[in-house]
Amino acid sequence: MTTDPSTEAAARQFEEHRGLLTGVAYRMLGRVADAEDVVQDAWLRWEGADRSAVREPRAYLVRVVTRLAVDRLRQIKARNESYVGPWLPEPYVTDLGAFAAEPADTARRAELADSVSFAVLVVLETLSPLERAVFVLREAFGFPHAEIAAMLGRGEPAVRRMAVRARRHVEEGRPRYRAGAGERRDLTERFLAAAAGGDLERLLEVLAPDVRLVADTGGRAKAPLRELFSADKVARFLQGVRKRAANTWTVRPVEVNGGPAYLLLDDGRPDTLVQADVADGLIRTVFLVRNPDKLRALTGPRA
Known part of the structure; x- marks a missing residue:
């Protein structure tokens, strides 16, 4: 039994971006299983897509994962209303190199570590799903506002406002200290x-x-x-x-x-x-x- 070469190429492209996609999904959802489910759903969509029409696979895949995560987050928020006691993210054994959009130096790795910390993810829980998506894509991965707007199907001015609002909210809630x-x-x-x-x-x-x-x-x-x-x-x-x-x-x-x-x-x-x-x-x-x-x-x- 032979494998379709186009499917093999699609799998290679997807695996190239899996770390980034998992990083986006986990920061959005704070749960390992939900993040992995979203990434798997993104693969199924990628496998069935007309890939010849996709000029930027990385942007396309991040858009798919982000929209799936926004939908999943809305379901989770309703579920969390009955959660007993304080909520913390599901611990994730981190490989920050794989979590990055591109290879990270020491300073960038520190920023990535901060963006996935318990303290920051708890604050992100208080944002709306769209605000959380904008914050993760902009602050953790550095996507331009225009690209985020295209991913979310929103106007760029609205995305810029959400980015400012989300950043201000997170800065007010996150710890004002950092130790090595x-x-x-x-x-x-x-x-x-x-x-x-x-x-x-x-x-x-x-x-x-x-x-x-x-x-x-x-x-x-x-x-x-x-x-x-x-x-x-x-x-x-x-x-x-x-x-x-x-x-x-x-x-x-x-x-x-x-x-x-x-x-x-x-x-x-x-x-x-x-x-x-x-x-x-x-x-x-x-x-x-x-x-x-x-x-x-x-x-x-x-x-």
């Missing part, structure tokens, strides 16, 4: 060691006085259903967790959403992902993901 991966990893290690050892004094040394803890369980695991604020409340919650923790827990370092994190496994099964935002030598935000549906991918081939 090494500092984040070191502080998170110290944080976990103090929490595991039940050392309240050492724990308070690494937490900012106004630290907040955000835990995503989806109602499937134990954790606060509201954000915790203040070092004292966060530390005492963690001490309570330690008393209930299993002796079979192990810790695995991973890189998710552009930054260092630690996966806690209970008897080999993923139980909790911990990631921290850091500034001025202190932990400012602790993110906990305990929803088992969101941790499943971290033990698969991608991880």
Whole structure:
């Protein structure tokens, strides 16, 4: 059985842009499975398209993925109205080189890491689907306003207004600090060691006085259903967790959403992902993901 040469060529072209398409879809949706579904749907459309009429495959494929993601996001937003407790993106083991529109230098990789961080994706959840699309395409991947307008079927002036509005909203909501991966990893290690050892004094040394803890369980695991604020409340919650923790827990370092994190496994099964935002030598935000549906991918081939 032979393969149609045109199909082989279409597959090669699609694979060339898969990293970019996945990056767009994940930033739009914040969910690995939904992003992969959108990219697969885009492939089916690409395979069945009249490719001889497509002058710019990259722009065509991004347009298809963006429109599919906007439609999917509208469905997800309705579904999220019944989500139990705080929502965090599904952790994604990041290869930022594959997530880029073109090869990235160190500064560009830092920008890409920021655009896929938990903190930024949580803020993006508050945008309308079209505003989110404009922000992702413009800020994360640098597409011109005119090209974005063509992708979304909107006028360029309207896209420019959405871009300004979305950027202002994200800047107001995102953290106003950034620490290097090494500092984040070191502080998170110290944080976990103090929490595991039940050392309240050492724990308070690494937490900012106004630290907040955000835990995503989806109602499937134990954790606060509201954000915790203040070092004292966060530390005492963690001490309570330690008393209930299993002796079979192990810790695995991973890189998710552009930054260092630690996966806690209970008897080999993923139980909790911990990631921290850091500034001025202190932990400012602790993110906990305990929803088992969101941790499943971290033990698969991608991880």
